[in-house]
Amino acid sequence: MSSSDSAQPIWLSVLRLLRWDKPAGRLILMVPALWAVFLAARGTPPPLLVGVIILGTLATSAAGCVVNDLWDRNIDPKVKRTRDRPLAARALSIWVGLGVAIASFICAWILSLYLNPLTFWLCVAAVPIIVLYPLAKRVFPIPQLVLAIAWGFAVLISWSAVSCGSIPAATPCLGTPTWFLWGATVLWTLGFDTVYAMSDREDDRRLGVNSSALFFGKYVSHAVGIFYAGTAILLAAVGSNMGLNGSYWFTLAIAIGLWIWQYYRLCQKIIPHAAYGQLFRQNVWIGFILVGGMIAGNWR
Numbered sequence: 001m002s003s004s005d006s007a008q009p010i011w012l013s014v015l016r017l018l019r020w021d022k023p024a025g026r027l028i029l030m031v032p033a034l035w036a037v038f039l040a041a042r043g044t045p046p047p048l049l050v051g052v053i054i055l056g057t058l059a060t061s062a063a064g065c066v067v068n069d070l071w072d073r074n075i076d077p078k079v080k081r082t083r084d085r086p087l088a089a090r091a092l093s094i095w096v097g098l099g100v101a102i103a104s105f106i107c108a109w110i111l112s113l114y115l116n117p118l119t120f121w122l123c124v125a126a127v128p129i130i131v132l133y134p135l136a137k138r139v140f141p142i143p144q145l146v147l148a149i150a151w152g153f154a155v156l157i158s159w160s161a162v163s164c165g166s167i168p169a170a171t172p173c174l175g176t177p178t179w180f181l182w183g184a185t186v187l188w189t190l191g192f193d194t195v196y197a198m199s200d201r202e203d204d205r206r207l208g209v210n211s212s213a214l215f216f217g218k219y220v221s222h223a224v225g226i227f228y229a230g231t232a233i234l235l236a237a238v239g240s241n242m243g244l245n246g247s248y249w250f251t252l253a254i255a256i257g258l259w260i261w262q263y264y265r266l267c268q269k270i271i272p273h274a275a276y277g278q279l280f281r282q283n284v285w286i287g288f289i290l291v292g293g294m295i296a297g298n299w300r
Helices: 003-007 010-017 024-040 047-071 094-112 117-139 143-162 177-198 201-207 217-242 246-266 273-296
Strands: none
Touching (some): 010 047, 010 094, 024 177, 024 273, 094 117, 177 217, 177 246, 177 273
């Protein structure tokens, strides 16, 4: 334990455990949930439902962070980016971490009681994926796919919450906006989390930890580009299927432009290490820009 950690009050260490000092990761889970709730409600969801979804994503992402740090408490000290996390630095005990994780899950559970039965059970179904995601890094070659599926639940949960407990079935040829959005979320998550993993490639390789950044090897930048391209295509399908107006298409054009710029940056031979985190955080802004487009795209 470093001297700064030992001098830090417990409540501040708990806030760091919940990653409140780095809000990008909390906000980026909120994005697909907001995409779904505003699209399903045609731009005007009940304010109380929006509040429940926002708080629910914050509680769920907090629980996920703590669970991840509990799994990785003996790995994180060996990685420069994560060695100062409270559990890795032994600033907090395992029991405190378990208590915080349980409290976060209880908060999410209480919020889910406001929702209809299908939405509630979708929330329950997401929990094992959240809990087991850190284990996937040890046994599955592309653990980011597991995280992407967890992110996809945010779409299904929010959409079913608005549509009174139903999720439209996809047709073989046309699909539905719900499943187009789900696919876009999965691909987008694969994209931005692969970028995030690129900063840890050397440490992950040394420790024997799997990641999509390692799996795709020298083609990783192109893989990210393909994920972003698929995201753009599916979001375009959402807009076309729902007949959204020009406001949505304008924000989608901004997002596509930024994704193209990110792909260009990733294809450079020399990339500053800090750039990966910057590109990851930029996706938060891209996501909220699209939220605005989805709201305005439904105005008539």
